[in-house]
Amino acid sequence: MATPLSTLLLLLSSFFTAVLSQSPVLQGTLLDCGASSASEIDGLSWIPDDPYTSYGVSKNLSISGLLPTLSTLRSFPFKASDIPCKFCYTIPVVRNATYLVRATYFYSGPGSPPVFDLIVDGTFWTVVNTTGDYANRLSSYYEGVFRAKGKRLSVCLGVNVYTESDPFISALEVILLENSVYNATDFNNNAMGLIARSNFGSTGPTIGYPDDNFCRFWQPVTGIMNSTSSNQTISASGFWNLPPENVLRTALVADPDKTMELQWPLVSLSSSSYYIALYFADPLFSSSRTFSVYINENHFINNLEVTSSGLMVFSSIWNLSGFTKITLLPRSTLPPLINAAEIFGLFPVKGLTIPKDVIALESIKKSILNPPTNWIGDPCLPREYSWTGVTCSEGRKIRIISLNLSSMGLSGTLSPSIGNLTALTNISFADNNLTGPIPELNRLKLLENLHLQDNQFIGEIPPSFSNLKSLRELFLQNNNLTGVVPKSLKLKDGLILQVLPGNNFTQTP
Numbered sequence: 001m002a003t004p005l006s007t008l009l010l011l012l013s014s015f016f017t018a019v020l021s022q023s024p025v026l027q028g029t030l031l032d033c034g035a036s037s038a039s040e041i042d043g044l045s046w047i048p049d050d051p052y053t054s055y056g057v058s059k060n061l062s063i064s065g066l067l068p069t070l071s072t073l074r075s076f077p078f079k080a081s082d083i084p085c086k087f088c089y090t091i092p093v094v095r096n097a098t099y100l101v102r103a104t105y106f107y108s109g110p111g112s113p114p115v116f117d118l119i120v121d122g123t124f125w126t127v128v129n130t131t132g133d134y135a136n137r138l139s140s141y142y143e144g145v146f147r148a149k150g151k152r153l154s155v156c157l158g159v160n161v162y163t164e165s166d167p168f169i170s171a172l173e174v175i176l177l178e179n180s181v182y183n184a185t186d187f188n189n190n191a192m193g194l195i196a197r198s199n200f201g202s203t204g205p206t207i208g209y210p211d212d213n214f215c216r217f218w219q220p221v222t223g224i225m226n227s228t229s230s231n232q233t234i235s236a237s238g239f240w241n242l243p244p245e246n247v248l249r250t251a252l253v254a255d256p257d258k259t260m261e262l263q264w265p266l267v268s269l270s271s272s273s274y275y276i277a278l279y280f281a282d283p284l285f286s287s288s289r290t291f292s293v294y295i296n297e298n299h300f301i302n303n304l305e306v307t308s309s310g311l312m313v314f315s316s317i318w319n320l321s322g323f324t325k326i327t328l329l330p331r332s333t334l335p336p337l338i339n340a341a342e343i344f345g346l347f348p349v350k351g352l353t354i355p356k357d358v359i360a361l362e363s364i365k366k367s368i369l370n371p372p373t374n375w376i377g378d379p380c381l382p383r384e385y386s387w388t389g390v391t392c393s394e395g396r397k398i399r400i401i402s403l404n405l406s407s408m409g410l411s412g413t414l415s416p417s418i419g420n421l422t423a424l425t426n427i428s429f430a431d432n433n434l435t436g437p438i439p440e441l442n443r444l445k446l447l448e449n450l451h452l453q454d455n456q457f458i459g460e461i462p463p464s465f466s467n468l469k470s471l472r473e474l475f476l477q478n479n480n481l482t483g484v485v486p487k488s489l490k491l492k493d494g495l496i497l498q499v500l501p502g503n504n505f506t507q508t509p
């Protein structure tokens with residue numbers, strides 16, 4: 001479980017360095033959750049989150065001096081009987097592009113902040129627990145990198161057994177990354193959660209936009225070691241990860257002839273695989289230094305020659321556990337140094353329910369007047385958050401295989417879109433108050449059980465039901481059906497058919 005990264009609470013004016021005249025264009029969606037109007041902060045445009053979610057309520061915090069994005073929030077009231085359930089934002093994205101996703105939280109009471117889950121596109125990402133930052137009056141953020149599987153990215157807050165009060169969110173950013181950034185990661189199967197992004201040797205403020213094109217936060221880290229800084233311009237464009245030039249101007253430097261040992265990141269890591277990128281640049285023009293890099297006594301890279309043009313070394317998968325030590329062993333007269341570093345935890349991304357099934361289920365939801373209240377977000381994923389009454393297949397292409405919504409007090413009609421859920425083997429809407437006609441189901445070749453008894457369905461039994469090859473049980477008693485019971489149904493081999501009492505057929509079967 002990742003610990004949140006924290007930022008300062010009272011941020012009256014500019015947090016970052018002044019906005020340059022030609023700032024890079026940031027592509028993405030910056031949502032100021034709970035806000036009623038758009039705002040411009042340090043050259044970035046924030047918009048209200050209303051159009052991106054249909055859930056929750058807006059709240060204003062009456063604390064003066066708060067950064068505008070923290071002064072409003074959206075809170076999601078839930079009923080204990082709905083646990084687990086999720087509340088989602090849907091953000092338009094470019095399919096297959098890589099996005100930085102950052103969720104920001106600032107809690108102001110009462111009690112302690114809620115603990116809940118964060119879910120992106122059906123993949124469980126992290127537990128949000130801002131208790132520690134709240135005690136220090138800090139805001140918290142979680143940042144991850146995800147590949148968009150479709151034209152929309154969903155970000156959901158999940159209510160779980162440990163959620164005691166309404167989950168909330170202060171800001172949500174979904175920022176497009178350039179193709180080369182972190183491109184060694186297999187984003188089709190993994191996503192990354194940020195653990196630390198450090199600007200070594202800096203005593204200045206956190207570096208963000210516009211120094212960083214993608215609004216990544218580089219937090220200053222000084223230590224017991226000597227720092228150095230330079231005024232020369234290092235072109236970071238040659239670095240695939242495109243770090244801001246500013247972070248390459250400062251470094252931690254070892255003493256002459258000494259090895260540098262750095263405990264980094266500051267937190268203890270859970271046993272898992274990590275992405276690590278280290279950035280080096282010699283502050284002296286036309287000088288160079290050579291050293292070897294170890295991580296926890298393991299060779300990371302040998303005899304690295306660092307010049308003033310700088311370089312980046314990375315591992316897209318590196319197993320770590322507990323506290324981590326980075327060792328820079330000198331191989332030249334000039335001592336080793338380190339300018340910046342990033343570390344992310346890797347986690348597997350799950351598939352998504354196939355869009356055709358999601359669209360059909362959304363239509364069914366619309367035609368029912370009182371659908372189950374946890375029918376939000378992906379119907380199947382994460383598994384522990386699947387919709388009430390919906391059973392899904394395993395594997396990468398996830399399908400809806402069963403719908404059991406018997407005795408749920410449902411009213412409204414049954415959408416003909418149910419006929420598009422071609423992987424269904426069981427349907428039960430028994431003992432509800434559904435009315436309207438029984439839809440055509442002639443494409444449901446796998447359907448074995450259809451239980452629609454004890455409702456108020458009207459009209460005739462679709463004659464095509466006799467062509468449903470796998471059908472074993474058809475229960476339709478106690479509705480308002482009329483017309484004739486097709487003879488072919490009555491004669492169908494191995495079918496258990498119940499159509500009476502409670503209908504008004506013109507011929508008794």
Ligand SMILES: *[C@@H]1O[C@H](CO)[C@@H](O)[C@H](O)[C@H]1NC(C)=O
Nearest residue numbers: 034035036057058059060072
């Ligand atoms: C929050 O403040 C804004 C501006 O003052 C106001 O328009 C909005 O109605 C307030 N929202 C709530 C939930 O009080």
Ligand SMILES: *[C@@H]1O[C@H](CO)[C@@H](O)[C@H](O)[C@H]1NC(C)=O
Nearest residue numbers: 094095096097148149150188
């Ligand atoms: C997205 O990636 C998938 C798998 O990597 C590929 O099959 C598909 O064609 C790509 N789509 C686009 C629009 O690039």
Ligand SMILES: *[C@@H]1O[C@H](CO)[C@@H](O)[C@H](O)[C@H]1NC(C)=O
Nearest residue numbers: 115127129130131132133162
């Ligand atoms: C949240 O974090 C605090 C410490 O910061 C811890 O004491 C508490 O148990 C955590 N809550 C949950 C539900 O994990």
Ligand SMILES: *[C@@H]1O[C@H](CO)[C@@H](O)[C@H](O)[C@H]1NC(C)=O
Nearest residue numbers: 179180181182183184185240
């Ligand atoms: C990452 O991007 C760089 C720069 O565009 C390119 O040279 C490199 O081949 C890419 N690496 C991978 C693994 O795609």
Ligand SMILES: *[C@@H]1O[C@H](CO)[C@@H](O)[C@H](O)[C@H]1NC(C)=O
Nearest residue numbers: 228229230231232249283284
């Ligand atoms: C960088 O420039 C500033 C002002 O231009 C100067 O005060 C500082 O000493 C310079 N630092 C280095 C390392 O040259």
Ligand SMILES: *[C@@H]1O[C@H](CO)[C@@H](O)[C@H](O)[C@H]1NC(C)=O
Nearest residue numbers: 225226227253254255256335
């Ligand atoms: C680092 O600081 C120590 C004293 O704290 C000094 O002896 C040493 O020369 C310094 N090293 C560099 C590279 O400036």
Ligand SMILES: *[C@@H]1O[C@H](CO)[C@@H](O)[C@H](O)[C@H]1NC(C)=O
Nearest residue numbers: 271272273274317318319320
């Ligand atoms: C790293 O850990 C993964 C499981 O998390 C394991 O499959 C893999 O073999 C490990 N790699 C190394 C080099 O130890």
Ligand SMILES: *[C@@H]1O[C@H](CO)[C@@H](O)[C@H](O)[C@H]1NC(C)=O
Nearest residue numbers: 404405406426427428449451
């Ligand atoms: C549907 O759910 C009800 C209540 O959970 C259960 O009693 C019934 O056996 C289920 N029906 C099917 C066909 O799975």
Ligand SMILES: *[C@@H]1O[C@H](CO)[C@@H](O)[C@H](O)[C@H]1NC(C)=O
Nearest residue numbers: 407408409410431432433454
């Ligand atoms: C159907 O609706 C009526 C009146 O609204 C209600 O009394 C009854 O309990 C409902 N039946 C079911 C099965 O939900």
Ligand SMILES: *[C@@H]1O[C@H](CO)[C@@H](O)[C@H](O)[C@H]1NC(C)=O
Nearest residue numbers: 356360363416417418419420
């Ligand atoms: C079933 O899906 C097709 C596309 O796959 C769509 O054109 C059609 O409108 C859908 N039918 C219903 C009743 O939703």
Ligand SMILES: *[C@@H]1O[C@H](CO)[C@@H](O)[C@H](O)[C@H]1NC(C)=O
Nearest residue numbers: 434435436456457458479480
């Ligand atoms: C169903 O039939 C009963 C009795 O004929 C009638 O009172 C009721 O209004 C009908 N319901 C619907 C939804 O048509």
Ligand SMILES: *[C@@H]1O[C@H](CO)[C@@H](O)[C@H](O)[C@H]1NC(C)=O
Nearest residue numbers: 480482483502503504505506
């Ligand atoms: C059954 O249908 C017939 C005509 O089709 C009608 O006369 C009769 O009233 C209906 N009975 C009920 C209980 O709805």
